[in-house]
Amino acid sequence: MYTLLVEVYLGVPFGYEPDDEMRKLLEDFREMINFCIDYAYKRRITSYARLRRGVYGEWKRRWNYSTHFCHSACKIALAMLKKHRKKHKKGKPEAKKLFMQLDPQLYRFYGDKIRISVRPRKFIFINLKFGEYQKKFIDAWREGKLKTGEITVNENKIIIPFKKEVDLQNPREWIAIDINESNVTAVSSNPHVLRVDHELRTIHTTYFIIRRKIQKLARYKPKTARRLLKNYSDREKNRTRDLCHKISKEIVNFARQNNLGIVMEDLKGIRKRIRYGRQMNRRLHSWNFRDLQFYIDYKARLNGLPVEYVNPRGTSSLCPICGGKLAPNGHRLLRCLRCGYESDRDVTAGINMLRMRGAPLPLKAINEDSSPLLSEMERIVIKC
Ligand SMILES: [Zn+2]
Structure with missing residues (x-):
């Protein structure tokens, strides 16, 4: 090395x-x-x-x-x-x-x-x-x-x-991080699946409901309503920021302990890409997606870990084995129509990102059975 x-x-x-x-x-x-x-x-x-x-x-x-x-x-x-x-x-x-x-x-x-x-x-x-x-x-x-x-x-x-x-050590192994509304799923080539379940969405929903209630009050007491809105919006920001710090810390700690380089989706200009669909736009607008990426990025760099970005196109719609189209198959599962690959949606996105980075894939016996042997990947679940 x-x-x-x-x-x-x-x-x-x-x-x-x-x-x-x-x-x-x-x-x-x-x-x-x-x-x-x-x-x-x-x-x-x-x-x-x-x-x-x-x-x-x-x-x-x-x-x-x-x-x-x-x-x-x-x-x-x-x-x-x-x-x-x-x-x-x-x-x-x-x-x-x-x-x-x-x-x-x-x-x-x-x-x-x-x-x-x-x-x-x-x-x-x-x-x-x-x-x-x-x-x-x-x-x-x-x-x-x-x-x-x-x-x-x-x-x-x-x-x-x-x-x-x-x-910046030159790691042989990488970890790809897929950020979602309710969890952050990281797939490493060593191979591990690290899932951080978080409550960012719950926090946003809670404050959304509070805000709607306050807006009803605005008709009778506009001043009070304005003050309350400001208070709650500050509180929401603080809570989500703390949580983003916590989540990013968990992920970077894991990467550092295992000496893994970090791969994330390059989301610059993603809003322009309409074809990406409503799902993506909604998750980008609804909460501090970029904040979380930013925290992971700087914490990783301060720890001497390289961070690379890959084009997110197709990471959750194409098969990481044969490049075929993936179709939903049950709750959060995707199945390849061509080769039969089947896995969790978030894990698939991670594997695709690793493939795009040119990192070794956490797959075994691809020729005999094209499904990643998830049972052989160590799964770690953390709650934030
Ligand atoms: Zn396939």
Whole structure:
């Protein structure tokens, strides 16, 4: 086995309240970006070095800030122009929102606050607002386990990327994770079936019913109704978030103990794919599907486990053995019309994902009997 050192980034948002100085800096920075866009657009400049050389004299005359702000504005301006061109839009883009990106030379992180260098010997100190989630990163940073990268600052948030050099081992075995409304089923090539039964759907249904009752009240007491809705929606969010953390922890712990790489469905742009059907859309909209994937992803990476995504097309409709069409056959079971493969719907999705990753399949004696010998796969059921 060989080891692979990889830098892993995770952007962590911190709250803050900008004072007048900070607001002025943000407004000036927006002007700098638009100035750079204008300069590059008129001269058709796409190279960073050329733009930086071209604008520097005038930039220096207009703004009295550290030179690094000029670098950053040029970089952002070029990125915005590029994005604009890619979309085949006419004219030039314009920075409207207040934001800036600062490389580590322009700021210093102290854990609970941050110092931004405006110009030599002139600094702005900002107190950061944070909770338990952010605190874990601060602690790891204090212990020297994490480094910070280029930060993004807007009107009320500072996003600090934490990076870690992790030893991403090259696992021979993988685990595919299929997320459903009532359970998360993980199928590993070693072979195991890990099922985490969860109550995310129940929580959402409970709060849905509560909300409907409150809405009836809104006719008579609109203010009370609004307050109640807010309270319950916060409570719902907290409960589901805690549960997502718990579920992802179980799965990543299992993967780490068995040294398994993680495979998940790539769900970017899935809403555009109408053919995928109502079932999929409903489960995507109804609860924090992406949150759960995100938690699994970052927990895995922090533990040095590789995470890969595969196209979800066909994972629950095609036979993992022969590629034939699968038909429902009883409760949550699927059967292949061509070769007779038969298995649980969620397990099948996992096997298909492993196959797409090129991982060994948890199947035995495929030639004699094309069904996966689920009885020989160790089943673990966890309740969350
Ligand atoms: Zn088949």
